[in-house]
Amino acid sequence: MDFDIIVLGAGMVGVSTAIALQQRGQRVALLDRRAPGEETSHGNAGLLERAAVVPYGFPRDIGSVLRIGRNRSTDVRYQPSSLLQSTPWLWRYFRASAPHRLAAAAHDMLPLISRSLDEHATLLAAANMQQLCSDDGLYEAYRTEAGFQREADNARRIAAEHGLRLQILGAAALRAAEPGLGEGFAGAVHWRDPQRVADPGALTRGYAAYFQSLGGVLLQQEATALTPDGSGWQVATVQGKLHAAQVVVAMGPWSDDMFRPLGYHIPLQAKRGYHMHYRPLGPGLQYTVADVEGGFVIAPMQRGLRIATGVELARRDAAPNYAQLEQAEALARGLFPLGERLDATPWMGSRPCLPDMRPALGAAPRHRGLWFNFGHAHHGLTLGPVCGQLLAQQICGETPFTDPTPYAPARFL
Ligand SMILES: Cc1cc2nc3c(=O)[nH]c(=O)nc-3n(C[C@H](O)[C@H](O)[C@H](O)COP(=O)(O)OP(=O)(O)OC[C@H]3O[C@@H](n4cnc5c(N)ncnc54)[C@H](O)[C@@H]3O)c2cc1C
Incomplete structure (x- = not known):
């Protein structure tokens, strides 16, 4: 089979890329070893995070560093055996999180974040998936009065700077808005711009079906190697060989399996995370609530209430450690309406992270x-x-809607 372009990886990023290319008249094959949207794009907290205008930097205050160092926090954990290997990456991340560099990262990411909901809206309508998405925002709830006051002020400043919609709720107003919550929160910041997806894997699958309806070809095969082949590329799979003039690597946390053998040393690190579903008690939850000081998010999903954990720094393929999820569950019980567990084992996945908090998006610098x-x-x-x-705009030679230089993979050469 011959294609103009093969997209490797059918998570949200690969599926969306394949659609954008197919819409431009390219003959696209979208290849994944599983069905679309079964990995990271399935397991997340389901937020279309329009209000996330500042990337998650490495904490710089000594109190947070010491707290994380003790390795008992729910928001950030690490696997001691992986620390040595991760140190160079962590050092780059720490440096990139200095206030002026974090501000530069936020500035660079703004064109993407501010357009993100519009692009989803177009796809949601085209794929007829609007029923999965609600525009009821995100509640960031605080257990302590001090944390609440500090972050409410911070949120007001960010909202004013970026034209985001915000509501500040005290304890009583929060419980009135979300009757499923127990007593124990001092208050919450209600970011009104984010949207909530009730099944992110199903959304990715819906977009993939739309890609097929445009004439795109979906292949369920495992890519084992990627090699230059004459003027194009050869993708070796367990079933055989595929050829195309161009290839896009969009394999999320597995992207290094393809770019490393080609000689690229891009520092991709897994920030792992876990989820578990619970039967909702009583009224359940209407909204997604981030328990900021607890260090986890609880999202009402089609399957039940999903706890999505914070970050675990570990090797991507190391065995899971469910301590972080268990700690989050213990903290959540009593405050959130959680019944019994609904999944046999917790889900684990990896956020694919680069130390400067920008994606690698663009041409591979050494291969046409x-x-x-x-x-x-x-x-x-x-x-x-x-x-x-x-x-897709870059691949097809169009004028990109924003300057893509901050995301260019060449910055890691
Ligand atoms: C706990 C948690 C909560 C999160 N919450 C949010 C949130 O609320 N909002 C948000 O925007 N983001 C969130 N994220 C981040 C988000 O989920 C990821 O950034 C995103 O899913 C990455 O998408 P992707 O398409 O790059 O990767 P993936 O979805 O992982 O897709 C990569 C694909 O590559 C395929 N693949 C790998 N190797 C091969 C191979 N050899 N051959 C063929 N196919 C292969 C995989 O099967 C997979 O389908 C969260 C992440 C975690 C872990």
Whole structure:
């Protein structure tokens, strides 16, 4: 089979990229070893995070560093055996999180974040998937009065700077808005711009079905190697060989399996996370609530209430450690309406992260016809469609809607 372009990876990023290319008249094959949207794009907290205008930096205050160092927090954990290997990456991340560099990262990401909902809206309508998405925002709830006051002020400043919609709720107002919550929160910041997806894997599958309806070809095969082949590329799979003039690597946390053998040393790190579903008690939850000081998010999903954990720094393929999820569950019980567990085992996945908090999106610097679109970290569900459009514009020689230089993979050469 011959294609113009093969997109490797059918998560939200690969599916969106394949759609944007197919819409431009390219003959696209979208290849994944599983069905679309069964990995990271399935397991996340389901937020289209329009209000996330500042990337998650490495904490710089000594109190947070010491707290994380003790390795008992729910928001950030690490696997001691992986620390040595991760140190160079962590050092780059720490440096990139200095206030002026974090502000530069936020500035660079703004064109993507601010357009993210518009691109999803177009796809939601085209794929007829609007029923999965609600525009009821995100509640960031605080257990302590001090935390609440500090972050409410911070949120007001960010909202004013970026024209975001915001509501500040005290304890009573929060419980009136979300009757499923127990007593124990001092208050919450209600970001009104984010949207909530009730099944992010199903959304990715719906977009993939739309790709097929445009004439795109979906292949369920495992890619084992990627090699230059004459003027194009050969993708070796367990079933045989595929050829195309161009290839996009959009394999999320597995992208290094393809780019490393080609000689690229892009520092891709897994920030792992876990989820578990629970039967909702009583009224359940109407909205997604981030328990900020608890260090986890609880989202009402079609399957039940999903706890999505914070970050675990570990090797991508190391055995799971469910301690972080268990701790989050213990903290959540009593405050959230959680019944019994609904999944036999917790889900585990990896946020694909680059130390400068920008994705690798653009041409591979040393190979013609090879393109990258990975490293969307905490916000790949949100950013998939907008990043798919931006890459397709570059591949097809159009004027990109924003300057793509900050995301160019060449910055890691
Ligand atoms: C706990 C948690 C909560 C999160 N919450 C949010 C959120 O609320 N909002 C948000 O925007 N983002 C969130 N994220 C981040 C988001 O989920 C990711 O950034 C995003 O899903 C990455 O998408 P992707 O398409 O790059 O990768 P993936 O969805 O992982 O897709 C990569 C694909 O590549 C395929 N693949 C791998 N190797 C091969 C191979 N050899 N051959 C063929 N196929 C292969 C895989 O099967 C997979 O389908 C969260 C992440 C986690 C872990």
